[in-house]
Amino acid sequence: MTTNPLRDPRDRRLPRIAGPCSLILFGVTGDLAKKKLIPAVYDLANRGLLPPGFALVGFARQDFGKQAFSKMIKQAAKDGARTAWSETVWKQLAAGIRFVPGEFDDDDAWERLGKTMKELDEQQGTGGNHAFYLSIPPGLFPVVVSQIKKHGLAESSQGWRRVVIEKPFGHDLASAQELNQIVADVFPSQSVFRIDHYLGKETVQNILAFRFANGMFEPIWNNHYVDHVQITMAEDIGIGSRAGYYDGIGAARDVIQNHLLQLMALIAMEEPVSFNAKSLRIEKQKILANARPPARIDLHTAHAQYEGGWAGGEKVLGYHEEAGIPKGSTTETYAAMRIDISTRRWAGVPFYLRTGKRLGRRVTELAVVFKRAPHQPFSKHDVEELGQNALVMRIQPDEGVTLRFGAKVPGTTMEIRDVNMDFAYGGAFVESSPEAYERLILDVLLGDPPLFPHREEVELAWEILDPVIQHWSKQKSVDTYPSGTWGPVSADKMLERDGRAWRRP
Structure with a gap:
């Protein structure tokens, strides 16, 4: 077996292997399932992290025969797998594959699903352990959760039942609270897993290790030394074929409400008493509860749409020229805002969050920019090329950490210039990082919740974002920016x- 990066933290020699169970995928024919979820399941099986008693159940409108469905799953696994293909692994996985056709409001289909689950308990030995993965549009969450309750599939005399919900978790605070209540009426809180795939990325988890395992940084991780923090998630692609999903949601709801506010909480949180789910949640919630949108939303936020132009050497369409975008749409493809955190550690330190499509390149990074030294015994000419010290954590595409500081240029004169000290994951570790969905799916099957945002975190994030979106909605027009900028x-x-400027990633 290849070296396993998903080890049991209690004994680094032992892999964390799920017990017998099934993963029931709603929306199994969708892009997310084909490109991410099915390959992740195969890779987990290929790493030896799924038991022989694992089963994969697909639920979708399209009616497949058993062979046709298995063929589709196999092709999706082959196309997206990150580990080498093994027919032996596939045959073991295929033995537990089932398909249930039907509409979400079709009671007969839900009865068939219930029978399938019982058959798996008897034939595959799943022992009543079933996870429902809602890889479907958010508007369908209530009907699916209600059907699960109506047909008694959330309860079992043996084993466990869990539900996995993909973001976005609502479109504002009121809808998030309504959705959370619908789910809470069916599943207990410890059985609800809200997926934020960014939290499954190895480098995001390394934020905690970096902060709390290294004594050299924590003493300066405060408003005495930090000038500001920038969190950037930039994409070089447009909306592609996602017009139906994206328009009306926009960059702020799609990225800032979940990914970026979670990253901010991890950067700003106090040290937890342990790294279990409850302790992490408590510290993240403290940050989100004390985070505030800017007092002047008109001055300290920005939203815009990309225009047609050139990106990556290709001529590309503007947002309004994309297929499926209604005329006059003001949905933003770029969003930026300042957030202030009212705690003793961070008072006076602004956090700048930005995300956008069709930007200069694909990159996600967190930059902690430090204050200048209070006294520099150099002439202005000596340090004219010297910027501020910065610690940059790169999440994608080149995972690592960069420390920017001033150093003397070789020569007889005192000239100081910025230099970078780089750490790259690929060069430091021989182990391959698991794909985010591998880690998250395995955590669901193990019932391990540290990487999943709780309902209180979701609602607090909406409290931060709602005033900004409401302000934008009152404006009749939206700014623009050229693609590739x-x-x-x-x-x-x-x-x-x-008195600051954005970093150029």
């Missing part, structure tokens, strides 16, 4: 008002 002029001015 780093966003609108209004975003640059947002930082200029504070």
Whole structure:
């Protein structure tokens, strides 16, 4: 077996192997299931982390025969797998594959699903352990959860039942609270897993290790030394074929409400008493509860749409020229905002969050920018090329950490210039990092919840974002920016008002 990066933390020699269970995929024919979930399941099986008693059940409108469905699953696994293909592994996985056709409001289909689950308990030995994965549009969550309750599938005299919900978790605070209540009426809180795939990325988890395992950084991780923090998630692609999903949601709801606010909480949180789910949640919630949108939303936020132009050497369409986008849409493809955290550690330190499509390149990073030294015994000419010290954590595509500091240029004169000290995961570790969905699916099957946001975190995040979105909704127009650039002029001015500037990733 290849070296396993998903070890049991109690004994690094032992892999964390799920027990007998089934994963029931609603929306199994969708892009997420084909490109991410099915390959992740295969890779887990290939790493030896799924038991012989594992089963995969697909539920979808399209009616497949057993062979046709198995063929589709096999092709999706082959196309997206990150580990080598093994027919032996596939045959073991295929033995537990089932398909249930039907509409979500079709009671007969749900009866068939219930019978299938019982058959798996008897034939595969799943022991009543079943996880429902809702890889479907958010508007369908209530009907699916209600059907699970109606047909008694959330309860069992043996084993466990869990539900997995993909973001977005609602479209505002009120809808998130309503959705959370619907789910809470069917599943206890410890059985609800809200997927934020960014939290499954190895480098995101390394934020905690970096902060709390290294004594050299924690003493300066506060407003005495930190000037500001920038969190960036940039994409170089447009919306593609996602117009039906994206328009009306936009960049802020799609990325800031979940990914970026979670990253902010991890950067800003106090040290937890342990790394179990409850302790992590308590500290993250403290940050989100004390985070505030800017007092002047008009001055310290920006939203815009990409225009047609050139990106990556190719001519690309503007947002309004994309297929399926209604005329006059004001949905933003770029969003930026300042957030202040009212705690003793972070008072006076602004957190700048930005995300956008059709930007200069694909990159996600967190940059902690430090204050300048209070006294520099150099002439202005000596340090004219010297910026501020910065610690940058790169989440994608080149995972690692960069420390920027000033160093003397070789020569007889005192000239100081910025240099970078780089750490790259690929060069430091021979073990391959698991794909985010591998880690998250395995955690669901193990019942291990540290990487999943709780309902309180979701609702607190909406409390931060709702005032900003409401302010934007009152505006009749939206800014624009050329494709291939780093966003609108209004975003640059947002930082200029504070005497700062965006980093160029």
